[in-house]
Amino acid sequence: MSTSAERGAPSSRRHWRKPPFIANPLLRWGLVIGVAIYAVWAISILPFDLDRISQGMTRAARIFSGAFPPNFDRYELLIDGFLESLQIAILATLLGLALSVPIAFMAARNIAAKPIYLLGRAIIIVARSFHPVIVAILFVKAVGFGPVAGILTLTLYSIGFVAKMLAERIEEIDWGQVEALRASGTRYISVLQFAVLPQIMPRQIGLGIYQLDSNLRASAVVGIVGAGGIGSTLMNAFGRYDYDFALAITMVIIGVILVSEAVSGRIRRNIG
């Protein structure tokens, strides 16, 4: 469309061509070649073992035939596991919400002093960088198997997300109310309480409902490493080759997650 040869041609012979996605041809081909080399290298170092995979297929057949039909005979264990997951999620959400408020205040650029801001950000980055499962393993080693490790893990997980979002909300607040209170000579703590907190509370409640749903999901996973809840039940079933019970648990987890997602979405839409 734009090269000189085409421009010289009569208009009837001109042909529209899709403009390339990246205009610079050097960068474009460089990227393509780079990605191709990376792909070949990365796939070539994969330990593909066809024997093992074909063995795996018969093993998969055994697992699946063992899993069907799902076995709900031990529904009491399943319900107990779920109630524990729910308890872990509730307590971790509340602890996380409460602790994330001061951390969010620390990590908001507009109200915290520079060193405190950096400290707050560092806490958030550390809490966000680790997958909850890694944190759960450490807590299981430190405080033993069971729901306490789960609660501590998910509290940290909640802080990472809620404090980050809340700090971003604090950075966007209407500054007029802060100035009004400061002009009247209010103490710093009272300024936070009466000018900042009311502006961020709606966001905090929305985040809390989202996080409850998120924690319920995560509590199904941290249980796999021994931090209590339905995940522990699942892991035990898997470890004992009770694939039919494991399938039943997985199906119930999926069902509960779908319901909890729908409920949490509805509540957030209503209050938002």
Place this chain on the structure above:
Amino acid sequence: MTMRTTPTVAERTWARYTPQQRWKRFVTLLVVVAAVVWAVESIDIIWPWVWDAPAQVGDLFSRMVPPDVSRLDAILWALVETLNIATIATFAAVLLSLPIAYIAAQNTTPNRFTLWLGRFILVSSRSVNTLIWALLFVAIFGPGVLAGIIAIMFRSLGFLGKLLGEAIEEIDRRPVEALEATGASRAKVVLYAIVPQVVPTFFAVSILRWDINLRESTVLGLVGAGGIGVILQGAIDTLAWRTVATILLAIIVLVILGEALAAWLRKKVI
């Protein structure tokens, strides 16, 4: 707040909430308190362990300093492996999610059966966590990177397919109609009317998922599916806490670099 109870302006007092709002807030508070009381009362907690927890966590941390860097080569190689798992799985999932998004979007799906098939694939992929997928694939393919890649791929499919499908449902119909009016084939309509409209979402969602996958692939090793988690688990099992500290620091660095790269790519591409 009604006028009958407060006949004169002078007698009216300002209140932040109407009585109805106040009741709602009170009931909500009651529900929350009841939930907490129920949770604390009936949860299976050994309280002495809880009071002991700060000391135990402190003890664990004191065993971690100073970090032991003698196995740095193995750790760095495991980081590369982790990066490879996340990247290969994201690429594969992106490619596979395109047809699924196409059939799961209401305006492009060929018929009702394919619509429900697409939605079923998305929901089942999304609701099972990566680690649970990994447990299954480790049982099938044996421990190793392959199981990890396939597990992450399965989980990413639902995420990518759902967001892409939503983007397809929100496109402007007019370019599609214009192309159909010229008699363009179905493939050309997709390529020239739909694809250009969803390309920004496509890249945004792929980059976001790559970032998430990088985090998830750090834990796959804990169930035997390759990556840095394998040596983390090994170090924890042998109580080599100072090596654990090095691995944890390495994971933080990897995740932060990944997040920075994702942010840079997002700015560059979109």
